[in-house]
Amino acid sequence: MPEARQEKEPVLRLENIVKRFGGAEALSKANLTVRRGSVHGLVGQNGAGKSTLIKLLAGLHQADEGRIEIDGVAQDRLTPHLAEALGIHFIHQDRLLVPSFTVGEALFLGHEPRIAGTPFLDRRAMRRQAEETLRRYFDLSLPSDALIAELSAAEKQIVQITRALIANPKVLVFDEPTAALVRREAELLFRLIRRLSAEGITILYISHYLGEIVDLCDTVTVLRNGRDVATLTVSETSAAEIGALMVNREIAELYPKPTVSAGEVLLEARNLTLAGSYRDISFTLRRGEVLGMTGLVGSGAKEVVRTLFGLETATGGSIAVKGDVVVPANPVGAASRGLALVPEDRRRDGVALSLSVLENTTLASLKRFSRGLINRRAERHGADDLVRRLQIKTDGIDALVGTLSGGNQQKVAIAKWLSRQSEIYLLDEPTVGVDIGAKVEIYHLIGELAERGAGIIVLSSDIEELRGITDRLLVFFRGRIARTVATAEVSSEQILADVTGAHESLRHVG
Amino acid sequence: MAASAQSTHAVGPSRKLSGTIGRYALVAALVLVFALFASIAPGFLSGANLLSVLVNNVALLAIAAVAMTFAVSAGGIDLSVGTAIDFASFAFVSLVLAGQPVLLAIVGGLAGGAMVGLFNAILIAGIGISPFLATLGTLFVGRSVQQLLTNGGNPVYLPPNSVPDAFRVLGHGTIADIPLPILVTLVILAASWIVLARTAFGRSVIAAGMQASVVRYSGLSLPRINAVTYILVSLIAAVVGLILTSTVTVYIPSSGNAFLLNAIGATFIGTTFDRHGRPNIPGTALGVLLLGIVANGLLLSGLNFYWQQVGTGLLIFSVLAIGFGQRENVTRA
Amino acid sequence: MKAFAMSVEIPSFPVPPASTSQTAGAESGYERWQTTDADPQTTRPARRSLAMLAVRAGAFAIFLGVFLIFAVTAPYFLTIGNIGNVLGQSAITGVLAIGLTLVIIAGGSNVVTGGIDLSLAANMGLSAAVYAAIIQAGYGDAVAVAGALATGLAIGAVNAAAVTLAGIVPLLVTLAVMNVVAGLELVLTQNTVIPAATDFLAALSASGPLGLPVLAYILVGFTLSVAVIVQATPLGLRLYAVGAFPEAARAAGLPVKTFIGGSFLASGLSGGIAGILSVSYLSGSTTGAGDMLLPVVVTALLGSVFSNRLIPTVTGTLLSALFVGVLINGFQLLNIPSTLVSGVQGLLILLVVSATTLLGRKEAA
Structure with missing residues (x-):
């Protein structure tokens, strides 16, 4: 034909x-x-x-x-x-x-x-x-x-x-x-x-x-x-x-994954429940660990992440950050506990397109740079540092973020939390709409964060990505964790079967 | 609206150059207008005249426009700045009439204005109404409240013999020969500039105005930012009410609205002064200065009094046209 | 065109909340290979949003309630003559508010990037002054009508050009134009009343068939003809598309700027018409037209509440104008100071918007 x-x-x-x-x-x-x-x-x-x-x-x-x-x-x-x-x-x-x-x-x-x-x-x-x-x-x-x-x-x-x-x-x-x-x-x-x-x-x-x-x-x-x-x-x-x-x-070469030995427990969810969304979710996240989460829309995975960041309020169960039981009622509280969310809709929630790289980078950590007034030199220095460290391609820290490519915008969204020295990173579809070059750099960055002792949760629907960069994987199905598994021990086909609840292998993965 | 991820807005050198032209259109207009009136309007350049421009045409509007600049920076607008001016004025006059010390009356006046802001804050930050609608509602409600308070809208005069001297100080006093209204204006301008451009609060206000959801997702409290902003707006506007009342010793219901449109105009003219077209205090101040000089210059050049308004309008129009035409464009599309 | 994002939505009456929740996550690709847990047929969002229905019903209930209260307490209220008066007295506001509605429809609900015409009231003032001045100069009504309409159109044309060609946001364009126009009116009238009395003007302000004022017929006629164009022709449909989603309109091959420019021309013309009506109603041109601005804006914004989909419509705006007219009239009959009408309007707009917002929030949760 x-x-x-x-x-x-x-x-x-x-x-x-x-x-x-x-x-x-x-x-x-x-x-x-x-x-x-x-x-x-x-x-x-x-x-x-x-x-x-x-x-x-x-x-x-x-x-x-x-x-x-x-x-x-x-x-x-x-x-x-x-x-x-x-x-x-x-x-x-x-x-x-x-x-x-x-x-x-x-x-x-x-x-x-x-x-x-x-x-x-x-x-x-x-x-x-x-x-x-x-x-x-x-x-x-x-x-x-x-x-x-x-x-x-x-x-x-x-x-x-x-x-x-x-x-x-x-x-x-x-x-x-x-x-x-x-x-x-x-x-x-x-x-x-x-x-x-x-x-x-x-x-x-x-x-x-x-x-x-x-x-x-x-x-x-x-x-x-x-x-x-x-x-x-x-x-x-x-x-x-x-x-x-x-x-x-x-x-x-796509999935660089340093081996990091997991340290103390940073985050622990116990029987976390949000009526109508998810039930009895329990897991831990340790220092140096990259925990993957995946599931269909409505499976509860996304809602769990949103709950951790205080965007939803759980109706039952508990969340403990470094041993302290907390109720993240809003992102203000979550962020002050060291949690960081890199949201899925980057251009709407992740970066402010008409603010400069500098202003975006320090938005979540303004307090760190100000004693009454913002210490401009310290602020610029901090932003410059992150731009260099994350290899953000920009005309300079005063360029508007809207002029950057998707991948570089995403790096700015992550840099915002690095600047705040957050310890628990919740990455929601971190590489959607990001070109492959920047993708690899973001994977490197995730690895580097883990090496420095951060805990990272990656919520993704890209199973190859999850297999490439995570240590453990939680598969959500209909509001529950269908499987918790060490990533190395599971195949893409198994993950897909769990995700869909149907034990059939899918045609392909994007 | 999600977008195709390709960026199609690289900023070339020629673009940057023309952006600079747009940016200084405001300064150029100011210089031109000044030079023009200096040469054609008799008496324009005299110290006495320039001082009167500052006191009568610039000071109060500048304060009102600074208030507006905060609201616009936060991505909103405050149509009720006039209401805050009126409420401050009413509280001030009433307290003085009731025999309270002037200082207390001033505090009461500020509180009266801030109440308007508190009401807006509840509507905008608490309930989540858009600022335009919320403050429009406040404006209308405030108008009726004033009618009720004044028995149908009658002015409240302070009888000349019973006005304590201290009452007039705010409007008529001087320090080292500089009229107090100008000093107060300068202090408010400087303080507001610092707050907006150099503090964490100011930065978060600007960010909220650009993309509110990013602010929320960055662990900052959007309701708090909005609430503080709108209360601050009213508090600043209240100062206008105090100076105004102290100058004319009368409270006229709903008279504060006279400042509204020019305050909005000055704020937006001021945006042409910023590289990214953001509201900013220096720009706002320049905008107010421009409006004041034009009003005064036209008056002095013997043109019909009524042409003033035409001239002012045309000027705003052209500054905006030049400023907007050149503006750097980062689409969200 | 959003150099700095100012997100003052004018009527943030919801297109139902379901829409917002969808655009966010759904565009991302997260779901792309997935079957959702639930059957898509059953997860379709509830047909019409509850908030929408509640607000609409509430608005009509308030209108009806007010009407009934007046009917019971003010005996004269429910006479044909009085209803005619209400219509006649609402004619000027109504025409202006409908002109503004067109701009809001074509410009969208965002005040800054979107549609607003702050020059409308001043436009009416100048058009009226032009009319009266022409009569004073000894010309006939035909010339005066042409002069007033041309004035209105010219103002509309300036707005249109500045918005579509120079790319300045309507809020600022029309603010500046308002200043210019108000100034021109002062220049023309020297801030005095210019009397004008002609047979034509007398006929406009007289009583027509059924003892109703001619102005009432004009308001109804004007509303109907604009409503037919906007709500029953392709032109109107396209106007809505341009305002609600310019990218979609562009993709459908519509000349977006022409529509937006056209809406300003139309609103300019409405200003001219309102000017003629006001000369007739007040027997001349008077000062203080600018005071009409905010009431007209509120009337147009409240109009959305009286529409099926909570969007600005011509008939909704008419109802809103009549509602204000009824309030003023009823207050007069009951000897309540009519200055309180603005308070009622303000409270109403706050009430409606609060209710919509809170209900919407509850539904989304």
Whole structure:
């Protein structure tokens, strides 16, 4: 099949694309050719240029150099409107739907049906068409007068795809479409994509998850550092080969793990219970230890971490920090006990984007630097030190954190707590949205923290990551700890089986 | 809204240069306006006139604008600064009328103003209402409360013969020939600058204004920051009420609102002075100075009195246009 | 465009709390390979948020309650003539508040980056002054109407240009423009009343069919026509999209800036219309238009409470304006000082918002 497809003419051809932002080249002579009817994967680390390429195609940016051809016709001034008119539609990573709209309104925004001969909205037609389309493609009956705000993440995703389908697209571009989907919904999406492909729609599929690419695509283009390093026929390659092209680094080097012998108990939870969320959670965390936690959404793992940091209040059980039983009622109390949370939503909760590196770094430890007034020299010195120690790439400590890459932002989020000399680190999905280079540095940092006698809890859904960097692992299932195990003694498949509660091995791990 | 992780906002050198221009637009405007009026407005440059600009056009507004700067720094706004001014004024006048010593009346006035802040603090920090709505509500409620207290909105005069001399000191006194209102203003400006720019509290206020959830996740108490901020705002505004009442020896209900819009204007003009476009005390002070000089200069240059307001508006407009046009842009998108 | 983030949400009436809890965790990829423990079909958030329903019901109940109290205690209250008066007296506020509502719809709920037009009241003052001055200069009503509307539109155009082209936030643009406009009014009127009496103006302030004031018909007519455009046409739907989620509107190919600029033009025009109405109502242009500003803002903000989804709507704003009108009228009839109306408005807004916030918090917990 793929062989046959190779013969087809290109729908999209991007040649020698250069795009600069300020001084930096986001794309340097990148090429991408997508043939009619194919399911074409586009992979690359964060910062490889995927998003930029897509935005050029969507007409949201203009290329500085190079040529974009659609259906054989050169397009030198693409606009979002023109791109749509040419039949290219985008399923964006962010669900671009107005929360206060009904499903029907959201579906038809921009090309609303009107009552014939009048300028008025035909709400009945909107409702009917919405329900028909949803049923046809998804076998789904969403009440079309439900508000977007009331839908689940997956339902929103579906609405977004349906929006594109209504416009009869020639090419559908999926930008990380499974990011917010649970597995069953992702499977549904894959089936749908195959069906759309069978109906003759060309698919461009961008993803971090190589497993998905291998399953779904016939061709894949790998971007690295703003250029295309390879375009491969999927049937002739493997996820491992694609991954190697993306990172140019042996996987084994990814997970540096120093051996640290565990010391005194830093944190102990006993029969911790939060009604409706988790029950009877007991564990200890020692100095020098990296404790992994994992589980599904709603399994309670995340809530336990939030409870430790005082963001939730347990309804039963106890938490002891260095032997003192404490009730962390809010983050103020938790932080003063030496706990540090690096939250999952980095750009919202972890770092203040319009504050400088300096201001972010010392935000949690201002008291340390001030006696009445902030001692500026000490503060700058402290921040400088951490920037150097953590190898944070920035124009200087006065640069705004919003100008840093995701990985460096994450390092700032961690530096904030180093500055406070916290001892217990709660890292919630510490490497999501972080490119592989920075990932390794963050793993190094975690190891270093452990060596210095901190205790670290890593909450993650990346099982390879957990296997790579943790000493022990707690697997949560339905509000309880399903398994406590030394990481070295368990396989990825076992972990997955525990996580899902089903004793089946999963297709792949992202 | 989570975003594609690529950063698309590298700041190039040309951008930095134009940012600097935007930053000094305010100073340039101030110098220009000053030079302009010095050459066309007779008497503008006289010491007496400049002093009167500072006392009449600048001092009180500066204090009100400093108060506003705290609220805006914390990511909010305080539409009830006028209410705090009024309440301070009312308490001050009432206590003096009741024969209390002036010093006690001053403390009472400050407390009266701070009550407004306490009310805001409960709404904003306690209940979690957005500052705009909370203080708008306070403004409206405060207006009616004043009507009730004054029997339908009648001014409360202090009979000239019964006013203790000490009462007038705040508005009319001098130290080493410098009018007291100016000294008080300078002290408040300096203290506020230090608090906002150099203390841990000030830093946390600014951070809360930028991204409140980060402050919370950093182990700082957001409600506490907000509560202290809004009480502080009212406390500073109360000083305006005291000086004002001491100057004119009358309390007029709901008169404090006259400061509201100019205080907001000065604060935002001041943001153009900061590299990152943040509210800041020196910028606010410059903004107030600009407004004061323009008002006075237009008056002296013999233009119709009513053109003053037009001129002021146009000036705010252009400073903002230049300042905003150049601003460095770090999107959260 | 957020150079410093000022998060003054105007109406933070919730789009239900469920939405906030979803955006955070769900975007991250944490769940990506997972099946949730519970069946997704059953975990769908409760249909309409309880807080939303409670607030809406509460708002209507308060309106109804106030209405009933007046109906019982003030015998004259429930006569056609009096209701007509309420409508007529609410006409000016109503038109202004509806103009502001359009700006809020298109600009979104964040005061700083979003929609607010502080120049509206001053706009009305200047438009009225222009109208009266033109009449004084001996021209006819047609010229005066054109002059007033053009004045309003011009002010709207300045706002629109500064917001969309120069990229200054509306709060500041309209604050500066308000100053300029109020100054121009002073220049034009020398801070005096300019009387104007023409047949046209007399007709506007007279009684119409059924003994109701013509102004009442104008308010209802104005509301209905704007409501139809905003609530029943694609244009209106797009306006909401632009305000609520500009990125989504942009992705749907909508010219966001044009919509925002258009909303300022529309609100400018409303200012002009209100100016004409006020000349008619007061038989000339008077000073002190600026005092209308905050009541108009509160009226527009409270309007959200009277809408289905707790978003700003034209009809909601009309109800809110009428509610204030009823209060003023009822207080007058009962000999309560009408100055207390502002207190009631203030308390109400605090009450509603507190209730929404507290209920929302409880629900989220």
